[in-house]
Each structure stands twice: as structure tokens, then as C-alpha cells.
Amino acid sequence: MDVLLDNSDLYVRGFVTTLQLFALSAVGSLVLGAFLAMLRVSPVPVFRSAGSLYVTVVRNTPLTLVFLFFAFAWNLLEIVRISFFTAAVTALTVYTAAFVCEVFRSGINTVPVGQAEAARAIGLTFGQTLGQIILPQATRSVFPPMVSTLIALLKNTTIAAGFSVFEAGGIRQNLSERGEPVLEGLLWVAAIFVLLVIPLTLLQRALEKRWSVAR
Amino acid sequence: MDKFFGPLHVLKDINLEVPRGQVVVVLGPSGSGKSTLCRTINRLEPINSGVIAIDGKDLPAEGKALAGLRADVGMVFQQFNLFAHKTILENVTLGPLKVRRTEKAEAEQRARQLLERVGIANQADKYPAQLSGGQQQRAAIARALAMKPKVMLFDEPTSALDPEMVQEVLDTMTDLAKEGMTMLVVTHEMGFARKAADRVIFMADGEVVEDSTPEDFFKAPKSDRARDFLGKILTH
Numbered sequence: 398m399d400v401l402l403d404n405s406d407l408y409v410r411g412f413v414t415t416l417q418l419f420a421l422s423a424v425g426s427l428v429l430g431a432f433l434a435m436l437r438v439s440p441v442p443v444f445r446s447a448g449s450l451y452v453t454v455v456r457n458t459p460l461t462l463v464f465l466f467f468a469f470a471w472n473l474l475e476i477v478r479i480s481f482f483t484a485a486v487t488a489l490t491v492y493t494a495a496f497v498c499e500v501f502r503s504g505i506n507t508v509p510v511g512q513a514e515a516a517r518a519i520g521l522t523f524g525q526t527l528g529q530i531i532l533p534q535a536t537r538s539v540f541p542p543m544v545s546t547l548i549a550l551l552k553n554t555t556i557a558a559g560f561s562v563f564e565a566g567g568i569r570q571n572l573s574e575r576g577e578p579v580l581e582g583l584l585w586v587a588a589i590f591v592l593l594v595i596p597l598t599l600l601q602r603a604l605e606k607r608w609s610v611a612r
Numbered sequence: 613m614d615k616f617f618g619p620l621h622v623l624k625d626i627n628l629e630v631p632r633g634q635v636v637v638v639l640g641p642s643g644s645g646k647s648t649l650c651r652t653i654n655r656l657e658p659i660n661s662g663v664i665a666i667d668g669k670d671l672p673a674e675g676k677a678l679a680g681l682r683a684d685v686g687m688v689f690q691q692f693n694l695f696a697h698k699t700i701l702e703n704v705t706l707g708p709l710k711v712r713r714t715e716k717a718e719a720e721q722r723a724r725q726l727l728e729r730v731g732i733a734n735q736a737d738k739y740p741a742q743l744s745g746g747q748q749q750r751a752a753i754a755r756a757l758a759m760k761p762k763v764m765l766f767d768e769p770t771s772a773l774d775p776e777m778v779q780e781v782l783d784t785m786t787d788l789a790k791e792g793m794t795m796l797v798v799t800h801e802m803g804f805a806r807k808a809a810d811r812v813i814f815m816a817d818g819e820v821v822e823d824s825t826p827e828d829f830f831k832a833p834k835s836d837r838a839r840d841f842l843g844k845i846l847t848h
């Protein structure tokens with residue numbers, strides 16, 4: 398307990414940054430991932446190819462490499478200079494969006510094709526078919542893997558510490574510089590991560606319950 | 613028009629004109645292209661050459677304009693394909709609300725009339741899975757009619773039904789035919805073809821082999837393929 402209380406400034410600062418990284422990249426990757434999923438199920442072949450190229454490339458690249466690119470290589474391109482924090486959010490968003498896309502897409506694939514055909518046959522547009530018929534039916538099968546993806550994102554934020562962003566993953570190093578017991582300090586970091594994951598799991602349960610009643 | 617699936621030529625030089633109010637029954641052995649013909653007419657499948665026009669208007673290739681013209685073509689599927697997460701009433705009102713931009717009260721009133729007409733008014737607030745196959749198919753017919761289509765396509769509407777439910781769906785279709793709806797019906801129900809059809813088209817290997825009246829077709833089929841087909845169907 399002493400380690401935690403004596404260094405509460407470190408823990409608070411670290412986890413606040415972790416939560417900021419998480420929240421921003423969660424929103425970003427949900428939006429980008431949904432867009433990519435739309436590309437992947439689009440009737441236009443070029444869009445479909447673009448979507449699957451993105452997923453294939455990004456999903457098979459280690460996250461550290463994505464971080465390296467945005468933290469160092471990006472500013473060499475001299476388009477818009479970005480801070481390490483922005484680089485971290487961008488890397489996490491770009492990376493997680495590929496997984497979010499696949500979660501949406503496999504959810505969409507659980508809906509029988511006849512549903513989309515009937516929707517098109519009464520004259521609904523592509524967007525209406527997706528919004529009125531496909532997504533509402535895909536939602537239930539999307540929640541569990543989506544929460545897992547978000548939990549993975551939360552843990553992936555700790556890579557940012559290696560790229561000059563002080564977040565929870567950087568607490569250990571700061572503790573050892575202050576001469577504090579590192580192992581105990583790390584256990585506290587782990588415990589707080591568990592506490593952060595619990596609301597996500599509860600959210601998943603609540604949503605699953607709600608959608609299973611609604612059908 | 614012509615239609616290919618890769619190298620497979622599934623619809624060969626089809627040239628068909630259906631006047632308003634005509635009821636056409638399409639017959640033919642499995643794989644002859646009957647479903648594909650239905651699906652190309654509202655472009656669930658694109659065609660490779662030729663044109664398809666409805667009420668004088670060519671079907672556009674993609675996008676909003678296509679969605680608009682599709683709304684004029686009602687389609688009834690073998691597997692019903694009712695929207696599983698919506699009630700029967702919502703299934704029937706969705707098209708009018710989202711495509712035709714009808715007022716909600718008006719759409720619901722008309723949907724209830726249509727459900728009454730197909731004999732399932734008391735099922736309006738249930739979900740599709742709670743209905744029998746025959747009731748689901750009649751709901752699907754009501755859903756298609758709600759768009760006030762110019763033509764109705766039926767792809768084996770009774771093939772997925774238990775035998776005791778076939779008649780209720782055929783009766784609904786017969787009523788529709790009597791009321792003057794333009795219909796293209798793929799079916800193996802010879803009773804319906806005899807009673808309700810104005811015209812019979814027999815397809816084999818992607819071609820229209822015979823095009824005649826029900827009396828002529830059933831009494832004196834001209835081609836060997838059709839004789840062979842009728843022999844198999846009628847002995848069952």
C-alpha cells in the first residue's frame with residue numbers, strides 16, 4: 398500500500414494519460430473501423446479491395462512498428478507535425494480499427510444473405526439496408542468480440558511509454574528511479590488495470606442482456 | 613438479355629415481354645435459370661448484355677435510382693426472408709416508410725388492410741419466427757404489395773412449405789392474379805399454372821424453349837424437353 402500512496406502522483410498521472418489514450422483511440426477506431434467495414438461489404442469492388450488491403454496490412458504489422466512509424470517517421474514526412482501523444486493515439490487508432498473492422502464484418506456475415514436481398518428488393522438503399530436490417534441483427538454477435546478488442550486496446554496503450562508518453566506503462570521505470578520496490582509497484586499497476594477492465598465486462602453483459610430481450 | 617456466372621452462360625438471349633396484367637408461370641428443370649431470371653428482373657443479379665425495362669423505363673445499373681425502380685418490383689422468395697428482428701407489421705410498413713416516405717399512420721393502416729387481405733391480420737404484432745411457414749409467406753406477399761408494385765415476382769413461393777400450407781399461399785396468389793396484378797411466377801404447382809396463368813414459359817439450359825398458353829402447353833407440348841419434364845412432374 399505504501400508504494401501506491403507514496404507515489405500516488407505517478408499513479409494518477411499515469412493512469413489519467415492511459416485513460417485518455419484509451420478513450421480517444423477507442424472512439425477513433427470504432428469510427429474508422431465501422432467505415433472500413435462498410436468498405437468491405439460495399440457493392441463496389443474497388444472499395445472492397447481497399448478495405449481488405451488495409452486490414453491485411455495493418456493487422457499483420459506489429460503494433461510497435463505502427464508506433465515507430467507515427468512517433469518518428471511521420472514527422473520526417475513533414476506533412477503535419479504531431480506530438481508524441483497524438484502519435485500514440487493515431488497509432489492505436491489505426492491499428493485497432495483493423496480489428497474493429499473485422500469484428501463488424503464477421504457480425505454482418507452472421508446475418509443470412511436473404512435479409513439483405515429482401516431489403517434491396519423493397520427498394521432500400523445500401524445505407525438503409527445496413528442501418529435498418531443488417532446492423533441491428535449483427536449487433537448481438539458483435540458485442541462480445543468488440544469488448545475483447547477494446548480490452549486489448551486498453552492494454553496496448555502501455556506501449557506508448559516506450560515512445561515518450563508517460564502513461565501507466567511508464568510507472569515502473571519512474572518507481573525504480575525513485576528507489577521504490579518495483580515488483581510491488583508493478584502489482585499495483587496490474588491491479589488497477591483489472592479494475593479498469595471490470596466496467597467494460599459489465600457493459601458487455603448489460604448490452605448482451607438488453608439485446609437478447611429486444612429480439 | 614444474357615447473363616453469365618463466370619464462364620457459365622445461365623441466361624441465353626432471353627427476349628421476353630410481359631404485358632400489364634398478365635400472369636406468367638415459368639416452368640423448367642432444376643438449374644435451367646428460372647431463379648436467375650427472376651433475380652435479374654430487379655437486378656439482385658446484374659446482367660451482362662441487353663436491357664430490362666419496367667413500364668418503359670430501363671433499370672439503372674446501381675445506386676439510388678436502382679433502389680427506386682426496385683421498389684416497383686415486388687419479390688417473394690422461397691425462404692420468405694422476412695426481417696427477423698421486426699414484427700410482421702413493421703416488416704410491411706418498412707418499405708412505405710423508408711422508401712415511399714409515407715406517413716406512419718397511413719402506412720400502418722394500409723399494412724393492416726393488406727394483412728387482412730392475406731388473412732393474417734391477427735398476427736401483426738408477432739415476430740416472423742412465431743408464425744407458420746404459410747403465414748410467413750403471406751406476410752411476405754403483403755410486404756411486397758405494400759410498395760404498390762407494378763409487377764410481382766415469385767420464386768418458388770411454396771417450395772419451402774409443408775404440404776398443408778401450400779394451398780393458403782396459392783389462394784392468396786390466385787386472388788392477386790384475379791385482381792389484375794402483373795405476375796411472374798416460378799412454381800412447380802401445375803394446379804396454379806392451369807387455373808391462374810395466362811401464359812406458360814418453359815425454360816431449359818438458360819433458354820426459353822416454349823412460350824404458350826397453359827392449355828396448349830399441358831395438352832400438347834411442342835418440344836421433347838417439355839414433354840419429358842411434364843412426364844416427370846405429373847407422375848408425382
Ligand SMILES: Nc1ncnc2c1ncn2[C@@H]1O[C@H](COP(=O)(O)OP(=O)(O)OP(=O)(O)O)[C@@H](O)[C@H]1O
Nearest residue numbers: 617618620622640641642643644645646647648649
Ligand atoms: N451465384 C451463383 N454463382 C454461380 N452460379 C450460379 C449462381 N446462382 C446460380 N448459378 C447457376 O446458374 C444456373 C441456373 O441457376 P438457377 O438457380 O437460376 O436455376 P433454377 O432454374 O432456379 O433451378 P431450381 O429449380 O433448382 O431452383 C445453375 O447452373 C446454377 O448452378
Ligand SMILES: [Mg+2]
Nearest residue numbers: 646647648768
Ligand atoms: Mg430456383
